[in-house]
Amino acid sequence: MSKKDYYEILGIEKTADKKDVKKAYRKLARKHHPDANRENKKEAEERFKEISEAYEILADEEKRKRYDQFGHEGVNFGSGGFSWDQFTKAGDVSDIFEQMFQGGGLGDVFSQFFGGGRRRQQNNRGNDLRYDMSISLEEAYQGLEKEITVPRKDNCSDCDGSGASEGGTLEHCSQCEGQGMVREVHRRGFMQSITTNVCNRCGGTGKVIDKPCSKCNGNGVKDNRRKINVDIPAGVEDGQHLRLRSQGDSGSRGGPKGDLFVVINVNEDKRFERQGSEIGYRLKISPVDAVLGKAINVPTISGEVKLNIPPGTQPNTILRMKGRGMPVIGRNDTFGDQHVEIEIDISKASGKKKQVWEELRKIEEQESESFISKAKRKLRGE
Numbered sequence: 431m432s433k434k435d436y437y438e439i440l441g442i443e444k445t446a447d448k449k450d451v452k453k454a455y456r457k458l459a460r461k462h463h464p465d466a467n468r469e470n471k472k473e474a475e476e477r478f479k480e481i482s483e484a485y486e487i488l489a490d491e492e493k494r495k496r497y498d499q500f501g502h503e504g505v506n507f508g509s510g511g512f513s514w515d516q517f518t519k520a521g522d523v524s525d526i527f528e529q530m531f532q533g534g535g536l537g538d539v540f541s542q543f544f545g546g547g548r549r550r551q552q553n554n555r556g557n558d559l560r561y562d563m564s565i566s567l568e569e570a571y572q573g574l575e576k577e578i579t580v581p582r583k584d585n586c587s588d589c590d591g592s593g594a595s596e597g598g599t600l601e602h603c604s605q606c607e608g609q610g611m612v613r614e615v616h617r618r619g620f621m622q623s624i625t626t627n628v629c630n631r632c633g634g635t636g637k638v639i640d641k642p643c644s645k646c647n648g649n650g651v652k653d654n655r656r657k658i659n660v661d662i663p664a665g666v667e668d669g670q671h672l673r674l675r676s677q678g679d680s681g682s683r684g685g686p687k688g689d690l691f692v693v694i695n696v697n698e699d700k701r702f703e704r705q706g707s708e709i710g711y712r713l714k715i716s717p718v719d720a721v722l723g724k725a726i727n728v729p730t731i732s733g734e735v736k737l738n739i740p741p742g743t744q745p746n747t748i749l750r751m752k753g754r755g756m757p758v759i760g761r762n763d764t765f766g767d768q769h770v771e772i773e774i775d776i777s778k779a780s781g782k783k784k785q786v787w788e789e790l791r792k793i794e795e796q797e798s799e800s801f802i803s804k805a806k807r808k809l810r811g812e
């Protein structure tokens with residue numbers, strides 16, 4: 431089966447610019463997100479994958495150029511393509527750390543023990559990076575694009591990331607015999623333990639350079655501060671993270687790039703209580719308004735909205751303001767509700783107000799008296 435044209439999938443012209451690509455993608459991604467299409471999830475998933483794949487290629491200048499020139503052949507898809515793990519619940523933050531370990535420290539040691547053939551490749555993969563971003567509830571409501579500055583290691587411009595100066599050559603590292611790792615055997619009495627460390631001569635790559643680049647000392651990477659635009663979708667929740675592939679550290683000497691994880695922290699809002707896309711709000715009203723009913727302006731995350739309090743509203747009644755909650759992530763124009771819990775503000779009365787309340791009491795007493803006398807008459811059979 432031949433693959434569909436990426437431009438066709440996103441429904442855009444070949445001349446579309448970066449903004450158009452993004453716009454088309456966001457629109458389609460929301461519409462076809464599997465969570466928004468529970469009835470035919472399978473189909474939606476397929477479609478969503480298609481859209482994401484098309485976007486991954488067309489949003490990347492270099493990949494797009496290759497695709498325009500060579501078609502699908504030109505853009506080789508590894509297993510590391512786009513995936514909908516961009517947004518994960520707070521509980522899954524641990525998986526970020528797992529990923530991080532793969533980038534450096536522990537992963538290397540373990541793969542050595544378990545005979546990982548991919549070891550050398552992993553040794554010089556760049557680190558995954560974490561960036562914590564705090565946003566307000568309003569920003570989470572609207573979604574935002576934010577430029578962040580990430581300190582990271584980028585390829586050295588002098589040697590193009592190779593670490594070798596012009597005319598330099600790569601040689602087998604003699605310290606680790608090209609393994610990238612060195613084993614150390616420790617003995618204490620009859621106990622023997624073995625530790626495995628990244629070779630410090632070649633930095634785990636297994637190769638050394640006879641004439642290292644003077645600018646990066648042969649590492650191939652240099653400290654840099656990179657500005658990156660992050661697109662945070664409306665409805666994002668506290669603790670969710672965005673994974674930006676290949677925006678982490680560059681690997682030493684041309685090694686693969688790590689990923690950047692942007693962890694979102696949504697600040698608490700004094701007025702509103704949030705639970706996913708639902709919002710809770712406490713509204714204090716006077717006993718008069720509770721008895722007589724009233725249309726009252728109530729704050730919502732999107733501004734003040736009139737809420738109708740029906741006559742005779744009891745304390746702790748919960749009134750629902752439909753669609754006044756937070757947007758549901760990835761779903762086109764779907765919003766949660768705002769739930770308004772009614773509190774009745776009972777306080778001492780004085781002056782004229784007190785007189786009116788006393789009037790009220792007299793009326794109630796008369797009513798109850800007449801009720802009793804009615805009952806008495808009934809008993810007497812009148």
Ligand SMILES: [Zn+2]
Pocket residue numbers: 586587588589590591592593594643644645646647648649650651
């Ligand atoms: Zn260099």
Ligand SMILES: [Zn+2]
Pocket residue numbers: 603604605606607608609610611629630631632633634635636637
């Ligand atoms: Zn070595």
